[in-house]
Amino acid sequence: MGNVKAGKFVDDETGESLNDVESVLGKVGIKLRDGQGQFRNFGDVLDEIGAKWKSYNSVEQNALTTAIAGTRQRENATVLFQNYSTALKYTADASNSSGTAMQKMANYEEGLEAKTNRATAAFEQLSKAVVNGNAFGGLIDTGTGFLNVLTSIISKLGTLPVLLSTISGILSGMGKSAGRLYAPFLKVA
Numbered sequence: 001m002g003n004v005k006a007g008k009f010v011d012d013e014t015g016e017s018l019n020d021v022e023s024v025l026g027k028v029g030i031k032l033r034d035g036q037g038q039f040r041n042f043g044d045v046l047d048e049i050g051a052k053w054k055s056y057n058s059v060e061q062n063a064l065t066t067a068i069a070g071t072r073q074r075e076n077a078t079v080l081f082q083n084y085s086t087a088l089k090y091t092a093d094a095s096n097s098s099g100t101a102m103q104k105m106a107n108y109e110e111g112l113e114a115k116t117n118r119a120t121a122a123f124e125q126l127s128k129a130v131v132n133g134n135a136f137g138g139l140i141d142t143g144t145g146f147l148n149v150l151t152s153i154i155s156k157l158g159t160l161p162v163l164l165s166t167i168s169g170i171l172s173g174m175g176k177s178a179g180r181l182y183a184p185f186l187k188v189a
Contacts, residue, residue, distance in 0.1 A: 024067035028052070028060050050084030 022032040030048050034040050049064060056064065061078065069077035080087060108114050 021067045024063050025049075028056060028064065047088075050081055050088070053081045053084060 025032050025045070028049075030045060030052075032040060032045060049068075053061065061081070062074070065074045065077040065081065
């Protein structure tokens with residue numbers, strides 16, 4: 001919309017002449033500039049187009065959307081103006097919900113969960129400060145080495161741990177079944 005004299009330029013991709021937004025708006029009675037020759041707020045210009053949209057004929061509507069949005073985005077602008085009152089309502093709802101979200105965030109920050117999260121973050125910072133000390137560095141390195149050795153042993157055993165775990169589960173299940181089978185014959189003290 002700021003391309004007031006766009007008619008003397010061409011679109012790099014299509015080679016078509018671009019519309020002069022100001023002259024198209026002027027033909028439907030909308031001023032792009034104020035009395036001092038400065039651009040009006042584009043939101044106000046769009047509001048004015050949206051308010052008068054249904055009074056324009058199809059040629060005027062097409063000229064407006066092409067001038068404002070270009071050939072490629074013309075359909076999007078058409079949909080916007082056809083549903084302009086709904087778009088304004090959604091904009092107002094979004095603006096109002098911003099205040100609600102900020103109030104909910106303030107309530108959250110005063111709640112137990114937020115306080116717990118802040119305490120956890122403080123503990124994590126303390127832990128990092130302590131762990132970075134030399135006294136605990138060796139302990140962590142030793143623990144890491146132990147875990148690496150344990151992983152190596154388990155990987156060399158292959159499926160043996162899985163097999164032992166499966167057999168153990170089966171035997172455990174069988175023991176429970178046998179217990180249920182003989183339970184009526186056992187005396188309970």
